[in-house]
Amino acid sequence: MTARHRLIVDWGTSNFRAFRFDEAGEVAETRQAPRGILTVEGGGFEAVLLAQIGDWIDESTEILLSGMITSRNGWLETPYIEAPARFDDLRNSAVTSRLAQGTPLLFLPGVCTRHPTPDVMRGEEIQVFGAIGPNEDSTLVLPGTHSKWVRTKGGALADFRTFMTGEVFATLKAHTILGRLMPQEAGPFDEASFVTGVKQAQTGGAGLLHDLFTTRSGVLLSQLAPEAAADRLSGLLIGAEIAGGIALGWADRPILLVGDPALCGRYRLALESLDLSAHLGPAQPTVEGFRKLAMLEGKAV
Amino acid sequence: MTARHRLIVDWGTSNFRAFRFDEAGEVAETRQAPRGILTVEGGGFEAVLLAQIGDWIDESTEILLSGMITSRNGWLETPYIEAPARFDDLRNSAVTSRLAQGTPLLFLPGVCTRHPTPDVMRGEEIQVFGAIGPNEDSTLVLPGTHSKWVRTKGGALADFRTFMTGEVFATLKAHTILGRLMPQEAGPFDEASFVTGVKQAQTGGAGLLHDLFTTRSGVLLSQLAPEAAADRLSGLLIGAEIAGGIALGWADRPILLVGDPALCGRYRLALESLDLSAHLGPAQPTVEGFRKLAMLEGKAV
Numbered sequence: 138m139t140a141r142h143r144l145i146v147d148w149g150t151s152n153f154r155a156f157r158f159d160e161a162g163e164v165a166e167t168r169q170a171p172r173g174i175l176t177v178e179g180g181g182f183e184a185v186l187l188a189q190i191g192d193w194i195d196e197s198t199e200i201l202l203s204g205m206i207t208s209r210n211g212w213l214e215t216p217y218i219e220a221p222a223r224f225d226d227l228r229n230s231a232v233t234s235r236l237a238q239g240t241p242l243l244f245l246p247g248v249c250t251r252h253p254t255p256d257v258m259r260g261e262e263i264q265v266f267g268a269i270g271p272n273e274d275s276t277l278v279l280p281g282t283h284s285k286w287v288r289t290k291g292g293a294l295a296d297f298r299t300f301m302t303g304e305v306f307a308t309l310k311a312h313t314i315l316g317r318l319m320p321q322e323a324g325p326f327d328e329a330s331f332v333t334g335v336k337q338a339q340t341g342g343a344g345l346l347h348d349l350f351t352t353r354s355g356v357l358l359s360q361l362a363p364e365a366a367a368d369r370l371s372g373l374l375i376g377a378e379i380a381g382g383i384a385l386g387w388a389d390r391p392i393l394l395v396g397d398p399a400l401c402g403r404y405r406l407a408l409e410s411l412d413l414s415a416h417l418g419p420a421q422p423t424v425e426g427f428r429k430l431a432m433l434e435g436k437a438v
Numbered sequence: 439m440t441a442r443h444r445l446i447v448d449w450g451t452s453n454f455r456a457f458r459f460d461e462a463g464e465v466a467e468t469r470q471a472p473r474g475i476l477t478v479e480g481g482g483f484e485a486v487l488l489a490q491i492g493d494w495i496d497e498s499t500e501i502l503l504s505g506m507i508t509s510r511n512g513w514l515e516t517p518y519i520e521a522p523a524r525f526d527d528l529r530n531s532a533v534t535s536r537l538a539q540g541t542p543l544l545f546l547p548g549v550c551t552r553h554p555t556p557d558v559m560r561g562e563e564i565q566v567f568g569a570i571g572p573n574e575d576s577t578l579v580l581p582g583t584h585s586k587w588v589r590t591k592g593g594a595l596a597d598f599r600t601f602m603t604g605e606v607f608a609t610l611k612a613h614t615i616l617g618r619l620m621p622q623e624a625g626p627f628d629e630a631s632f633v634t635g636v637k638q639a640q641t642g643g644a645g646l647l648h649d650l651f652t653t654r655s656g657v658l659l660s661q662l663a664p665e666a667a668a669d670r671l672s673g674l675l676i677g678a679e680i681a682g683g684i685a686l687g688w689a690d691r692p693i694l695l696v697g698d699p700a701l702c703g704r705y706r707l708a709l710e711s712l713d714l715s716a717h718l719g720p721a722q723p724t725v726e727g728f729r730k731l732a733m734l735e736g737k738a739v
Contacts (some may be wrong), residue, residue, distance in 0.1 A: 254656075255655040256652070301648075342555065344522070384643065
């Protein structure tokens with residue numbers, strides 16, 4: 138059997154990115170365009186794909202697709218496979234289709250868990266497998282709009298929880314009374330105010346819905362500078378997320394931070410202020426995950 | 439000394455309301471107009487006041503002013519007095535001024551606390567004193583945009599905490615991914631979904647920032663009907679607020695609910711689902727508080 142010539146397309150809401158791999162599993166070429174699924178009208182995904190990477194395709198090509206292209210608003214909606222999930226489950230559960238010219242398409246699934254609470258991810262699992270070794274037991278945190286805490290066991294994605302930390306921060310700042318006392322222009326990062334917020338979130342007290350309000354009342358009572366209020370709010374929210382991870386028992390080992398370096402740095406500061414240790418994962422976990430996927434043998438299409 | 443002829447003006451962001459009291463302390467007349475402070479340009483508050491209730495004023499009149507008119511954006515910003523605060527402290531700490539024609543004005547203060555966390559209220563204290571007896575030890579909850587939990591001791595407002603429950607609910611529904619799976623039109627109240635949310639918030643687990651996301655992931659995994667998601671979210675938030683009150687040790691007695699009857703009913707249901715007892719306060723706590731204020735003897739102006 139000749140080696141398949143594999144292409145991977147990471148097709149999100151705003152951007153189209155494609156990776157061509159050589160036979161050694163290294164990235165031979167990358168293309169990127171602002172042709173996210175929101176820019177594609179009338180379901181014309183195949184035409185966009187061919188316009189971007191049609192010249193990469195030959196008889197031995199197969200294309201793996203990941204990202205929002207596999208969601209309800211994408212080309213083909215794939216199911217969620219249930220955790221614990223192994224890396225090759227991703228490929229083996231891909232939903233297959235073909236281009237009109239016959240090229241096989243593999244739309245990758247998301248991952249879900251149902252107990253004790255329902256949770257889903259779609260895309261982050263690639264980063265997780267990109268960041269860990271083949272048989273690793275670990276706790277990963279992928280900070281962001283919807284931050285993910287992930288436990289791996291023997292190299293499988295064993296369990297995870299989503300926290301709405303990033304989206305809640307942005308929304309409270311933009312749309313509630315809390316933002317009104319904050320300067321429009323972000324100043325330099327106020328580390329002390331941030332860390333105070335992280336620690337306040339660990340004390341329990343009246344809980345997050347009260348703590349949030351103290352970023353306003355603190356300013357009104359001159360206990361907090363207006364310039365420090367946004368970083369206090371950030372500390373309270375990231376601190377509440379970490380309190381959740383601790384309550385789950387998932388902070389029992391050094392935490393691997395995966396994602397945007399600036400944001401990961403903020404999480405590391407928060408974790409270390411609580412005497413938890415953290416280290417940074419690979420710079421490009423998605424590409425690393427794709428590289429491993431490209432090398433993987435899977436079911437024939 | 440002849441009895442003062444007292445008028446009370448409740449002047450908020452959107453509305454102007456005025457109460458004229460007779461000598462027995464009963465409401466003799468009420469006027470209301472959509473002339474909140476946001477509608478008053480160039481600081482012309484005196485002209486608006488005279489246009490609304492100029493005919494009520496005689497030589498013996500004094501006017502107490504409450505609401506956002508006493509805030510930074512109002513006519514005269516009053517300070518916060520510190521809890522524990524007695525009812526007559528409100529009047530005695532009023533900031534005095536006069537109309538051009540000489541009529542005394544008393545701008546009422548807000549109430550604050552600084553430890554263990556900063557907190558403020560401006561207006562709710564009137565409802566609290568309107569709702570309780572003269573020497574009462576009680577826990578009151580005033581649900582709303584910024585829900586207040588209040589402890590009174592011997593009739594004084596001893597301590598309180600603000601929870602951003604109402605504003606966070608509205609903002610998450612309007613501006614985050616959680617709202618996208620919810621039907622635009624609110625259906626009938628889904629009591630079972632609400633109560634499940636209240637109870638989920640008591641279990642700890644990964645905490646509120648995760649629980650919020652389950653109102654989306656639950657729908658994606660068909661564990662929650664889209665029509666039930668908004669009431670689940672409401673239950674999670676009100677449940678988190680109550681968990682805060684329990685953690686403070688303030689749910690150790692029946693809780694007096696003060697405010698909008700429909701919202702108070704929802705809180706009563708939540709409290710009772712956790713085997714806590716609750717009862718409803720007076721229908722018009724602000725008017726009741728004003729009535730008591732109008733009767734109060736205080737410092738001369």
